[in-house]
Amino acid sequence: MTALATPRTPAPIGPIPTTMRALYKHHAGTALRLDPARTVPTPGPRDVLIRVTHAGICGTDRHIWEWDAWAASRIPVGIVTGHEFVGTIAAVGPAVTRYHPGQRVSAEGHISPGTGFNARTGSAHIADGMVILGVDRDGCFAEYVCIPEENVWPVHPSIPDHIAAVLDPLGNAVHTVMEAGVSAKTVLITGVGIIGLMAVTVAKAAGASRIFVTDIDPRRLALARRLGAVEAYDTREQHDKSWIDHLRAQTHNGVDVLVEMSGHPAAINDGFAALRPGGTAALLGIPSKPLTFDLTTHVIFKGARVLGINGRKMFETWYQMEALLLSGRLELAEIITHQLPMAQFARGFELMQSGEGIKVVLEVG
Numbered sequence: 001m002t003a004l005a006t007p008r009t010p011a012p013i014g015p016i017p018t019t020m021r022a023l024y025k026h027h028a029g030t031a032l033r034l035d036p037a038r039t040v041p042t043p044g045p046r047d048v049l050i051r052v053t054h055a056g057i058c059g060t061d062r063h064i065w066e067w068d069a070w071a072a073s074r075i076p077v078g079i080v081t082g083h084e085f086v087g088t089i090a091a092v093g094p095a096v097t098r099y100h101p102g103q104r105v106s107a108e109g110h111i112s113p114g115t116g117f118n119a120r121t122g123s124a125h126i127a128d129g130m131v132i133l134g135v136d137r138d139g140c141f142a143e144y145v146c147i148p149e150e151n152v153w154p155v156h157p158s159i160p161d162h163i164a165a166v167l168d169p170l171g172n173a174v175h176t177v178m179e180a181g182v183s184a185k186t187v188l189i190t191g192v193g194i195i196g197l198m199a200v201t202v203a204k205a206a207g208a209s210r211i212f213v214t215d216i217d218p219r220r221l222a223l224a225r226r227l228g229a230v231e232a233y234d235t236r237e238q239h240d241k242s243w244i245d246h247l248r249a250q251t252h253n254g255v256d257v258l259v260e261m262s263g264h265p266a267a268i269n270d271g272f273a274a275l276r277p278g279g280t281a282a283l284l285g286i287p288s289k290p291l292t293f294d295l296t297t298h299v300i301f302k303g304a305r306v307l308g309i310n311g312r313k314m315f316e317t318w319y320q321m322e323a324l325l326l327s328g329r330l331e332l333a334e335i336i337t338h339q340l341p342m343a344q345f346a347r348g349f350e351l352m353q354s355g356e357g358i359k360v361v362l363e364v365g
Contacts, residue, residue, distance in 0.1 A: 016040060016049070016090055021364075022080045022142035023345055030067050032081060032141070034345065041138065041146040045095040048152050050105060052364045054165035054339075055140045056084035057348050059194065064135075065349050070288075075135065082141030083109035083134035086155055086164035087365070096149045104155045106167050107147045108318070109133035110311050114150065125311040141345070143365050153318055159325055162336055162361050167321060169359075170332075171312035172284060173198035174321050179307050180257045180282040183207035188247065188255040190214045190271040191262025191285055192224045192232075194359050197335050199259050204228035205329035212247055212255060212274075214267060217355060227331050235270070244274045252276050260284065265291040272298035284309040335359050 019037040026033035043049040064071045064081050075081075089103045099105070111131050112124040119127035133139045133147075155164045163170075173195050180187075187208045189199050192215045203211050204227065212231045213224040221232035231250075233243040248254055254276030260268055263285030272294075275281055281304055299306060312318065324330050336359045340348050344362075351357025 016144075020143035021342065022138075023082065023342075024080045024141075025064060025075055025077055028067065028072065028077055030065065031349075032065060032345065034343070038080065038142060040144045043091055043093045043146050045093040046149050047093045047146050048089055048096060048099055048105070048149055049091040050085075050087040050107070050145050050147060050152075051090040052085050052087040052140050052143060052145055054086050054161045055082050055342075055362045055364055056166040056169065057082075057352055057360045057362065058084055058169055060135065061141075062349065062352050066353075079134070080138040080140075080142050080145075081134045082139040083132065084166055084168040085140035085145065085364075086161050086167075087140075087145070089152075090144065093149075098149060099152055099154075104157070104164075106153045106155050106164055107133070107145075108151045108153060108312065108314055109139075109168055110314065111137070111148060111151055112314070122313075124314045141342075141362070141364075153315070156322055156326065159322075162339055163325065163332060165361050166332075166336065166359060167318070168312070169195050170198050170202075170330075171317045171321055172309070173202045174324065175312050175317045176259055176261075176282045176284045176309045177202045177206055178317070178320055179309060180259060180280050182257050182259075184209050185256035186210045186212070186251045187257045187259060188212045188214070188271060188274050189224075189229075189259045189261060190267040191260070191264065192217075192220045193261065194335065195284065196220075196259075196261035197223060197227060197358065198332070199261060200224050200227040200229055201329075201331040201335075202324065203259070204331075205324055205327065208257075210250075214243070214270070215262075219355065220358070223334055223358075226334065235267070241270065241273070244270060247274050254279060256280065258282070263287045265293075269293065269298070272302070272304070275302065275304060278303045278305075280305045280307065282307045282309055336361060339363055 022038035023032045112127040113129040213229045214233045258271045258275045258281040260283045338360045348360040
């Protein structure tokens with residue numbers, strides 16, 4: 001079980017400097033650059049200025065670092081990146097009523113305008129006009145970040161900093177698993193990267209009867225077994241798809257729930273092939289380009305229920321995460337593999353790219 005303990009006491013809030021260290025996208029190409037004297041943001045009337053202590057590197061940050069086609073089409077050069085963090089409130093705007101300096105907090109990175117149908121009916125995470133921290137506006141790879149009051153999440157004192165720094169991706173796993181309804185059901189998780197591994201421990205804690213996983217990385221497949229998977233299939237070694245027959249033989253002709261985390265076309269098609277008739281598929285993985293998919297066989301004739309998952313519900317998912325963490329049933333110690341000083345950010349990205357690091361957390365302040 002992941003150990004929960006009272007975190008270190010934050011340093012007293014002192015004068016706020018005018019400049020800060022920050023990682024930013026310095027050109028339309030690979031890597032990030034550390035700016036030693038970026039201007040500290042000024043909070044607006046309803047904003048909260050947070051002094052960042054820890055920040056997680058995620059797959060989106062890797063896309064930005066590598067400057068792939070998605071990043072080149074979306075990310076403005078000059079932006080401070082990063083969207084997973086924990087820190088201490090340094091200052092609040094004059095209209096802020098719920099928070100005060102000194103509180104330890106994280107934040108939801110999907111920033112909704114608060115208007116429009118979705119924002120007003122419980123789906124603010126997919127509202128029109130929503131912007132993303134570290135993608136559309138300056139993020140948390142910096143000593144200070146500015147967040148709207150509505151997006152701030154107070155962190156329970158029993159949740160350590162390195163875990164509080166990765167509530168964003170954990171929330172993706174929790175949202176996907178909870179929407180699928182895995183209790184007392186067989187579950188297949190296709191792709192056990194960072195969020196897929198988190199989904200294994202979340203599904204186990206949520207009462208899944210048996211968990212199966214697929215991937216192409218033996219190290220992560222082995223970790224998935226330690227986290228609770230009863231079978232871990234290396235799809236590189238089973239081009240004949242015999243693993244699907246093996247899985248069907250152990251279930252009611254397929255799993256009750258597919259949790260798709262890879263975004264890979266073959267994994268998506270195989271996952272639906274391994275889903276029983278009438279099963280539920282929850283899809284979080286994002287394909288790099290449009291794919292060929294047999295809708296007739298996999299969805300219509302199978303009577304499958306298909307759920308598209310994006311981000312975290314605001315704030316239902318956050319309450320679920322907190323409850324699961326405080327239960328002590330989530331296993332995150334082996335997923336958060338490295339904690340590095342912010343100055344070693346390049347090493348952090350190297351660890352992610354090589355596969356040696358699963359979840360890397362930067363110690364900012």
